[in-house]
Amino acid sequence: MELYNCSLEELWQRLEQGEVSSLEVTRSVFGRIAAVDDTIAAYLETDEKGALAQAEAADECRRKGEKTTPVTGIPLGLKDLLSTKGLKTTCASRMLADYRPEYDATVVARLREAGAVITGKLNMDEFAMGSSTENSAIKATRNPWDLKRVPGGSSGGSVAAVAAATAIATLGSDTGGSIRQPASFCGVVGMKPTYGRVSRYGLVAFASSLDQIGPVTLTVADAALLLGVIAGHDKRDSTSVDLPVADYYGALKKDIKGLKIGVPKEYFGAGLDPEVEAAVRLGCSQLAASGAQLDDVSLPHTDYAVATYYLLATAEASSNLARYDGVKYGFRADDADGLLDMYRKTRAQGFGDEVKRRIMLGTYALSSGYYDAYYRKAQQVRTLITRDFDKVFADCDVLVSPVCPTPAFAFGEKVDDPLSMYLSDILTIPVNLAGLPAISVPCGFTKAGLPIGLQIIAKPFAEETLLRVAWHYEQLAGWSGHRPTLAGEAV
Ligand code: GLN
Secondary structure, eight states: GGGGOOOHHHHHHHTTTSHHHHEEEEEEEEHHHHHHHHHHHHHEEHHHHHHHHHHHHHHHHHHOOOOOOOOTEEEEEEEEEEEEEOOOOTOOEEEETTTOOOOOOOHHHHHHHHHHHEEEEEEGGGOOOOOSSSSSSSSSOOOTTTTBBOOOSSSHHHHHHHTTTTEEEEEEESSSSTHHHHHHTSSEEEOOTTTTTOOOOOOOSSSSTTTOOOOEEHHHHHHHHHHHHBBSOOOOTSSSSOOOOTTTTTTTTSSSSOOEEEEEGGOOTOOOOHHHHHHHHHHHHHHHHTTTTEEEETTTTTGHHHHHHHHHHHHHHHHGGGGGGSSSOOOSSSOOOOOOHHHHHHHHSSOOOHHHHHHHHHHHHHHHTTTTTIIIIIHHHHHHHHHHHHHHHTOOEEEESSSSSSOOOBTEEEEEEEOHHTTTTTHHHHHHHOOOOOOEEEEOTTTTSEEEEEEEEEEETHHHHHHHHHHHHHHOOOOOOTOOOOOOOOO
């Protein structure tokens, strides 16, 4: 098997045994990028020179017998909203088209300290607003399983790269589903950790009370390995929590007999594609057959989650994106007549339509006279949604559901209908509102050959249980690690 096709876990073991070098692995991944990224368009920028230097350093570190980590010498890609010192961080926006941060995000610094090789920066919906990566101001990323379809979003580049084997694993971010939904569309594993598990320092903010960084990988074991490197308290992010980081990888194989799995009935409602439903129901029965106990549960406020999210996330975005004013950094319109005109033109020309739509919605929801009716009300409903989860988690260890009501949709299918795009997040958003950890694991294909994802949700900071159930499911179901056949390749 080509090195670029291997999992992180396998490469880690082969690197440790001295069977391969990081330089070989890195060259293999860059060869793959050269062969297929013109078609997939996952990367906004690659850093081959930097990557080869990091690979040499990793090999040197192993030669000398210095301490290594599971990611030492492994080529990893980053969503383009993670600040990288000296490497462009555009958020796929004209506003930051030439922006090179002065510092690394904490997750990036941790990867570098752990010896990882950074391949480059990956496409996304502008400022992480979207579900298809069509809102990128720079390019459209294709779904490797069907080039006429979207990869999902907003971390479309991060998942397409893992699916197309142009990175061994990547990091994405998830505010309302942006890791899990695209992972389900592209047949890879995508995990959103508990809010506070991973530092957000250096993640360009969209909605700060919801944003969380997480791994996108070929297998659950890879997600456990990568999470182990990026998780943990950071004094630069006061919302990151000072709890010990468990040995996620070491705990994967512990038995799941007797674990209680809740199946929320509201997540199997109208609009759910029958093929998606059948695949997820089969997944539930496979888990039951392995000794877990299935229970029907109810999350009664689920219907309000999308409206709540689109009030809170837009309100936070309107405030977070106020910093792009053409003064401090980023794009500045040069045809302005005075300061106010400069602000106006900079923001009119720098932001795309979806970002403007969200800033306007959010500013409206926060404005005096409407604050109580919209923003405050949404905060109250957020509490009710969180309580729904608290109640079911008094009895259950994890919940299982679909990730998205449908498989990947076609380009253009939803761009002119923002509401239908927003509704595709219905099964992922409640998890962000409640701050819970969740994962999307491949659970089969439709007749048309499109991947389907199964979502597992756990209690706050129960990543160990989440990954353990996901790993067992993956062994039972066997849907992880499949590769699409890209044009020109021998089958
Ligand atoms: N699709 C959702 C949105 O458009 C979620 C985005 C995200 O998680 N970053 O807001």
